[in-house]
Amino acid sequence: xxxxxxxxxxxxxxxxxxxxxxxxxxxxxxxxxxxxxxxxxxxxxxxxxxxxxxxxxxxxxxxxxxxxxxxxxxxxxxxxxxxxxxxxxxxxxxxxxxxxxxxxxxxxxxxxxxxxxxxxxxxxxxxxxxxxxxxxxxxxxxxxxxxxxxxxxxxxxxxxxxxxxxxxxxxxxxxxxxxxxxxxxxxxxxxxxxxxxxxxxxxxxxxxxxxxxxxxxxxxxxxxxxxxxxxxxxxxxxxxxxxxxxxxxxxxxxxxxxxxxxxxxxxxxxxxxxxxxxxxxxxxxxxxxxxxxxxxxxxxxxxxxxxxxxxxxxxxxxxxxxxxxxxxxxxxxxxxxxxxxxxxxxxxxxxxxxxxxxxxxxxxxxxxxxxxxxxxxxxxxxxxxxxxxxxxxxxxxxxxxxxxxxxxxxxxxxxxxxxxxxxxxxxxxx
Numbered sequence: 001x002x003x004x005x006x007x008x009x010x011x012x013x014x015x016x017x018x019x020x021x022x023x024x025x026x027x028x029x030x031x032x033x034x035x036x037x038x039x040x041x042x043x044x045x046x047x048x049x050x051x052x053x054x055x056x057x058x059x060x061x062x063x064x065x066x067x068x069x070x071x072x073x074x075x076x077x078x079x080x081x082x083x084x085x086x087x088x089x090x091x092x093x094x095x096x097x098x099x100x101x102x103x104x105x106x107x108x109x110x111x112x113x114x115x116x117x118x119x120x121x122x123x124x125x126x127x128x129x130x131x132x133x134x135x136x137x138x139x140x141x142x143x144x145x146x147x148x149x150x151x152x153x154x155x156x157x158x159x160x161x162x163x164x165x166x167x168x169x170x171x172x173x174x175x176x177x178x179x180x181x182x183x184x185x186x187x188x189x190x191x192x193x194x195x196x197x198x199x200x201x202x203x204x205x206x207x208x209x210x211x212x213x214x215x216x217x218x219x220x221x222x223x224x225x226x227x228x229x230x231x232x233x234x235x236x237x238x239x240x241x242x243x244x245x246x247x248x249x250x251x252x253x254x255x256x257x258x259x260x261x262x263x264x265x266x267x268x269x270x271x272x273x274x275x276x277x278x279x280x281x282x283x284x285x286x287x288x289x290x291x292x293x294x295x296x297x298x299x300x301x302x303x304x305x306x307x308x309x310x311x312x313x314x315x316x317x318x319x320x321x322x323x324x325x326x327x328x329x330x331x332x333x334x335x336x337x338x339x340x341x342x343x344x345x346x347x348x349x350x351x352x353x354x355x356x357x358x359x360x361x362x363x364x365x366x367x368x369x370x371x372x373x374x375x376x377x378x379x380x381x382x383x384x385x386x387x388x389x390x391x392x393x394x395x396x397x398x399x400x401x402x403x404x405x406x407x408x409x410x411x412x413x414x415x416x417x418x419x420x421x422x423x424x425x426x427x428x429x430x
Contacts, residue, residue, distance in 0.1 A: 003156045006076035008100075010092050013084040014112040018139035022149065073103045078155045080148070085111040085122040085136065089129065097129050106155040109134045110148065115141055168210060168219040169341045172247035174275075175257030176267040180287040183324035184257065185220055188334065189213070213334065221247045244271050252344070252385060253281045253337045256314075260288040260321065264310040276313040279386035279421040281340040283318045284311065285333060290323040316412060318419050340419060345384040348415045353379045353389065356414035360407060369398025377429050388423040396426035 007015050007022075073079060081100060083093050100107050111123045114136040123136040135151065137144030173181045189211045209220045248254050254275045258268055275282045284307055292299070300321060308315040318336055322329045357379045366374040378392045389411070393399070408422050 003077040004075055005152055005156075006073060006079045007082060008073065008079060008096070009082035010096065013082045013087075014139045015082050018080075018082060018110070018112060018137070018145075021139050021142060021145050070099075073100065073105060076105060077157055078152055079103070079105050079107045080110055080152070081107055082110045082112050083126060085113045085119060085126075088122070088125050093126075094129065097131070107131075108148070108151050108155065111136050112139050114138050114143065168217040169337060170219045170221060170250060170252045171337055172221040172244075172251035172254045172280075173257060174244040174247055174254055174271055176259075176265060176271070179257040179259045180324045181257055184255070184285070184287060184322070184330070184333070185209070187324045187327055187330050189220065216338065218334075218337075221251055245274055248274050248278055248280055251280060253283070253340050255283055255285050255333065255337070256317075257285050257287050258307065260286045260290075260292045264307055269311060272311045272314050276421065279423050281344040281385070281420060282314055283320060283333070283336045283340065283419075284314070286319065286321045287324055289321040290326050290328055314421075316409070316419055316421070341385075343417055344386060344420050346387070346417070347381055347384060348387070348417075350380050352415060353381060356411060357391070360410045360414065363410070364403075364406060366399055366403045366407075369395060369400070372398060374398045382425075383423075386421045386423050387417060388425065391424060391426050392429040393426050394429065396428050399426050 005022075007019050009015050079100060081096065083089070097109075109126065109129070109131050111126050111134050114120055114122065115138045120136055123134050126134045135144060135148055137148055139145070173185055175181055189209065190213075211218050211220065248271075256268065256272055256275065258264055272282075272284075286303065286307070303321070304319045307319055311317075318340075320329060320332055320336060322333060324330065357376060361376060366376070368374065372395050375394045376391055377394070380390055382388050382390045404424060408424055411424070412418060412420065412422055
């Protein structure tokens with residue numbers, strides 16, 4: 001499991017700004033030094049950027065936000081506690097520090113909004129908390145961010161690589177509560193299937209189920225059960241997102257279950273975003289389709305189009321309509337998993353890639369950036385699961401996001417990787 005960094009603090013201290021700045025640094029590191037992502041893992045906002053601690057009229061932290069913060073504190077490897085240097089130390093900060101001390105986790109204390117050298121003296125006020133070091137930063141202007149990242153890296157635990165069974169397709173069944181994840185898993189593995197064993201995960205991981213089905217080996221990453229917390233009472237939805245993150249990180253193929261009666265929810269959109277961010281092969285499984293009223297061919301096509309509109313970032317993913325209860329079209333799910341896995345680890349020839357690139361650019365040339373023409377020279381595939389492509393060009397920073405989306409979609413169609421997430425990286429040719 002990748003390390004988790006929790007960014008916590010009361011409202012309006014600049015957590016989101018700091019979070020985005022850290023992500024910006026992470027992206028720079030990913031592009032400049034491939035491999036650093038293994039050590040530096042700032043995940044989606046849903047995972048580590050808590051909603052802040054909202055004091056009520058009695059200056060007591062409300063239960064809901066306290067629970068969200070405790071979730072981050074419990075599951076994090078390193079905690080970044082953010083305070084407002086301009087506002088100074090207030091009682092809520094002291095209450096939160098006491099909570100952090102009880103957690104026994106590595107904590108980095110940050111005084112944000114130190115926007116000028118003259119304001120650096122404001123940090124001194126926070127040493128009355130009795131901590132050894134307070135880092136002064138300006139999330140808005142980027143001051144002190146590099147030093148903060150260095151400190152986070154120093155605090156991250158060393159982790160042994162878990163043994164990987166390359167033969168097994170790792171499948172995560174994800175979705176909001178009560179959409180039928182357990183029912184689908186049970187239907188997929190079936191009583192007559194050859195279940196190898198149940199491997200109990202660590203307290204941080206879901207339970208995995210290795211199973212052999214029709215000569216193929218799978219590892220189903222169970223996300224159906226809600227782990228009981230000894231000290232924390234959590235909202236089900238908050239925890240389901242956390243659990244989905246863990247499972248998506250580890251899978252080859254993610255199955256996003258959507259309730260056929262209720263349709264796509266905000267929670268589904270969040271989880272779909274997590275899948276796309278991590279470039280995992282994915283299928284949208286519309287479960288409980290047997291309960292949907294007045295179905296016909298037009299109903300299915302309309303439902304597919306609605307899903308793609310609500311989940312545009314995974315619009316390429318296949319959509320299946322099933323019933324885990326009756327078994328309707330459940331065998332098609334495994335067929336889709338196999339197909340996505342095989343094509344997700346396929347490789348395109350360099351000649352085919354460059355022919356496709358030439359055709360795509362001829363159809364729509366990348367727009368100029370700051371008066372400079374963007375030119376693509378050469379393309380090659382450098383990875384699988386997801387298929388990852390490196391394009392050498394004259395001005396990598398000038399390739400607009402909208403053009404990257406167009407290029408990725410056109411490339412997917414040109415090389416026969418429909419339904420597969422692609423990662424395209426641009427590098428300057430020297």
